[in-house]
Amino acid sequence: MVAISDILSIIVFPGALFIVAYALYCNWLIRKTVARLQNRRGPMHTGYAGLLQPFADLVKLLAKEDITPSAANKTLFQSVPILILALPLAAVFLVPIQSLTSLWAYTPIASFEGDLVIVLLIFSLIVLNVFLAGWSSSNLFGAVGATRVALTTLAYEIPLVLLMMGPAILAGSFSINKIVAWEVASVQQFIAAPSLWGLLLGIVMLIGFAICILSLLAELEMRPFDMAEAETEIVHGWQVEFSGKKLALLVLGRDVKVVLASALLTSLFLGGPTGPVLPPIVWFVIKTTLCVLILSNLSALFARFRIDQMLRWAWEYLTPLAVLQVMAIVALSWVI
Amino acid sequence: MSDREFTIPIGPQHPALKEPASFLFKVDGEVVVDVEPRIGYNHRGIEKAMEARTYIQNLYLVERVCGICSNAHQTLYAINVEDVAGIQIPPRAKYLRMFVHELERIHSHLLWVGVAAHEIGFDTLFYYVWRDREVVLDILEEISGNRVNYAWVTIGGVRRDISSDKIPKFQKMLDILAERTKYYTQVASTESTIINRASGVGYCSKADMIRLCGVGPHARASGVNKDTRRDNTYLAYDEVPFEVVTAESGDVFANVLVRVGELVQSVGIAKYALDHLPDGPIRERFTPLQKVPEGEATNMVEAQRGEDIHYICSKGDNKPYRYKIRAPTLANIPSLVVKLKGGYIADIPIVLAGIDPCFSCTDRTIFVDETREKTWDMTSDELRRYGIRWYSDGCNK
Numbered sequence: 001m002v003a004i005s006d007i008l009s010i011i012v013f014p015g016a017l018f019i020v021a022y023a024l025y026c027n028w029l030i031r032k033t034v035a036r037l038q039n040r041r042g043p044m045h046t047g048y049a050g051l052l053q054p055f056a057d058l059v060k061l062l063a064k065e066d067i068t069p070s071a072a073n074k075t076l077f078q079s080v081p082i083l084i085l086a087l088p089l090a091a092v093f094l095v096p097i098q099s100l101t102s103l104w105a106y107t108p109i110a111s112f113e114g115d116l117v118i119v120l121l122i123f124s125l126i127v128l129n130v131f132l133a134g135w136s137s138s139n140l141f142g143a144v145g146a147t148r149v150a151l152t153t154l155a156y157e158i159p160l161v162l163l164m165m166g167p168a169i170l171a172g173s174f175s176i177n178k179i180v181a182w183e184v185a186s187v188q189q190f191i192a193a194p195s196l197w198g199l200l201l202g203i204v205m206l207i208g209f210a211i212c213i214l215s216l217l218a219e220l221e222m223r224p225f226d227m228a229e230a231e232t233e234i235v236h237g238w239q240v241e242f243s244g245k246k247l248a249l250l251v252l253g254r255d256v257k258v259v260l261a262s263a264l265l266t267s268l269f270l271g272g273p274t275g276p277v278l279p280p281i282v283w284f285v286i287k288t289t290l291c292v293l294i295l296s297n298l299s300a301l302f303a304r305f306r307i308d309q310m311l312r313w314a315w316e317y318l319t320p321l322a323v324l325q326v327m328a329i330v331a332l333s334w335v336i
Numbered sequence: 337m338s339d340r341e342f343t344i345p346i347g348p349q350h351p352a353l354k355e356p357a358s359f360l361f362k363v364d365g366e367v368v369v370d371v372e373p374r375i376g377y378n379h380r381g382i383e384k385a386m387e388a389r390t391y392i393q394n395l396y397l398v399e400r401v402c403g404i405c406s407n408a409h410q411t412l413y414a415i416n417v418e419d420v421a422g423i424q425i426p427p428r429a430k431y432l433r434m435f436v437h438e439l440e441r442i443h444s445h446l447l448w449v450g451v452a453a454h455e456i457g458f459d460t461l462f463y464y465v466w467r468d469r470e471v472v473l474d475i476l477e478e479i480s481g482n483r484v485n486y487a488w489v490t491i492g493g494v495r496r497d498i499s500s501d502k503i504p505k506f507q508k509m510l511d512i513l514a515e516r517t518k519y520y521t522q523v524a525s526t527e528s529t530i531i532n533r534a535s536g537v538g539y540c541s542k543a544d545m546i547r548l549c550g551v552g553p554h555a556r557a558s559g560v561n562k563d564t565r566r567d568n569t570y571l572a573y574d575e576v577p578f579e580v581v582t583a584e585s586g587d588v589f590a591n592v593l594v595r596v597g598e599l600v601q602s603v604g605i606a607k608y609a610l611d612h613l614p615d616g617p618i619r620e621r622f623t624p625l626q627k628v629p630e631g632e633a634t635n636m637v638e639a640q641r642g643e644d645i646h647y648i649c650s651k652g653d654n655k656p657y658r659y660k661i662r663a664p665t666l667a668n669i670p671s672l673v674v675k676l677k678g679g680y681i682a683d684i685p686i687v688l689a690g691i692d693p694c695f696s697c698t699d700r701t702i703f704v705d706e707t708r709e710k711t712w713d714m715t716s717d718e719l720r721r722y723g724i725r726w727y728s729d730g731c732n733k
């Protein structure tokens with residue numbers, strides 16, 4: 001028997017509706033932060049400080065003419081945008097945010113042993129869908145963008161998976177919820193009895209957080225890793241033929257991916273939606289906002305990499321660092 | 337063509353191109369194998385239109401050859417007409433012309449640095465540079481009323497004077513610019529992401545550059561030490577101390593270094609011109625319908641993008657008999673092709689932007705029969721008949 005609260009939590013809070021609204025907020029946050037860093041104003045007029053601008057953009061795109069090129073592979077071309085939105089949305093269901101029934105609980109909508117692996121699988125599936133989106137549009141720029149997506153995946157996917165394994169090894173579980181519970185327990189233990197090893201573990205985790213943010217920057221196709229949609233080079237690459245509703249889904253999908261990325265960072269490295277005094281949802285907002293702020297700061301700082309430079313950089317620095325970090329964690333897990 | 341190669345069209349419409357021009361890139365994966373440039377999408381018939389207008393009317397037409405180097409074209413036109421008519425312009429007019437000429441170079445180079453930053457995906461630098469470009473545009477607006485197309489030059493001198501009480505204010509604004517350009521020089525030469533994207537990209541050797549007649553900052557970036565302001569001096573450039581900035585590496589990074597270096601020099605020249613502004617009248621009289629004696633002249637100025645050449649032929653009328661414009665971009669296209677070959681697709685926009693292309697200044701029509709290696713011109717009647725035949729008889733099939 002499915003309780004009404006289960007349905008509500010899937011559809012309204014903390015399920016689909018909340019995630020979409022939060023994704024739009026993240027979109028606004030990125031736009032506003034990057035704009036202020038670039039000495040611009042950013043969204044201003046729709047809602048307080050332009051807060052409703054992403055929503056207005058979404059409605060505008062939904063109302064626009066939707067063109068499917070006659071040369072495109074129609075089935076793929078039409079189904080890919082739906083998948084690109086649905087996949088990250090489904091993945092966020094597995095991340096702890098806030099329970100609907102209890103103010104102080106944060107059990108995710110679905111939680112089972114191995115859901116972290118599912119989330120990583122979904123990350124790879126999104127990339128595959130992005131590749132198919134570019135490929136099925138039968139456009140030269142789309143094809144170039146698609147191959148670039150496939151190439152960049154080779155660069156950041158391995159460090160990303162390695163880094164997310166770290167907390168799982170320590171917690172002895174592949175369930176995100178259990179990892180969060182372990183983090184809370186170990187932080188409480190550290191506060192009760194501070195030790196040098198605990199401090200060292202904290203530093204290693206912080207390094208992991210930093211490398212993970214860089215990998216996620218690539219996963220989210222944010223500058224300096226936005227070569228798959230580089231506007232000045234290949235005219236938005238894999239998205240070039242999408243318009244109207246399909247483009248709206250793609251844009252929303254990217255925003256939900258930002259939520260997923262920051263929620264994962266929060267769960268795996270920042271102790272999930274927990275903290276003193278305030279309920280989980282507030283801590284979730286504070287911590288993910290922090291992650292999004294770091295992401296948008298980084299993306300305003302650099303010029304776009306060239307694809308070969310990025311691959312070399314990822315294999316020379318990112319992957320070895322990730323391997324070292326995981327090795328350090330394994331070593332520490334024996335000591336502690 | 338092997339099966340690994342395919343052709344990517346950049347243009348006639350493309351975000352990397354601010355004006356229509358077409359480049360067909362034969363690429364192998366991400367590497368450019370061959371380039372086929374094609375210009376002529378923006379031909380406006382300005383040379384022909386000039387033959388039907390008086391010398392004073394042409395001032396404002398020639399200013400619209402280019403939006404960014406408007407003053408360079410206008411100055412050169414005025415120098416050409418004065419050359420044929422034998423008019424000596426007063427020294428104050430020379431300095432005033434030079435002042436605006438350099439301000440225009442500053443605003444154009446700042447614009448270029450911003451565009452180049454945008455092309456390599458560095459929008460933060462783009463917004464910063466364009467914010468500071470407002471300072472020079474404010475000066476131009478204050479002295480001429482316009483941000484571009486200043487209508488500053490007239491035949492025999494300049495149209496407006498700068499009042500002496502405004503000079504300290506302009507000096508202060510130029511000081512701000514000097515400080516900011518120093519900062520950008522430092523940013524451009526040390527920021528690692530810029531070096532990553534620009535260094536070694538779009539290489540053209542000095543020998544190739546001389547052989548293909550490159551001009552302007554584009555040529556100076558390959559180590560060709562030439563600058564019309566120094567080599568074939570005009571206005572009062574022989575009285576002003578300045579250095580010709582060159583770089584040796586011949587890539588986009590050298591382009592950036594040359595342009596930011598020139599920014600510093602230009603601010604210096606503009607400040608010098610304000611400090612040493614001679615007294616006296618600002619123009620010689622030239623009436624609207626005045627006739628110019630028979631003769632011809634060819635002159636050059638250093639526009640922002642390179643050496644700009646104009647030719648004038650007068651038959652003693654109040655209109656030019658023939659006027660010919662060679663804008664700098666045209667001279668830079670052959671060496672641009674060398675720079676593009678062998679590069680990556682990702683580098684195309686920045687290499688293209690590296691010459692600061694301005695295609696509408698460059699576009700000409702000429703008819704070429706490739707099989708018989710013949711070229712010819714057409715009169716407007718012939719062209720009209722050709723057009724009707726092309727569209728009605730299905731010649732385009």
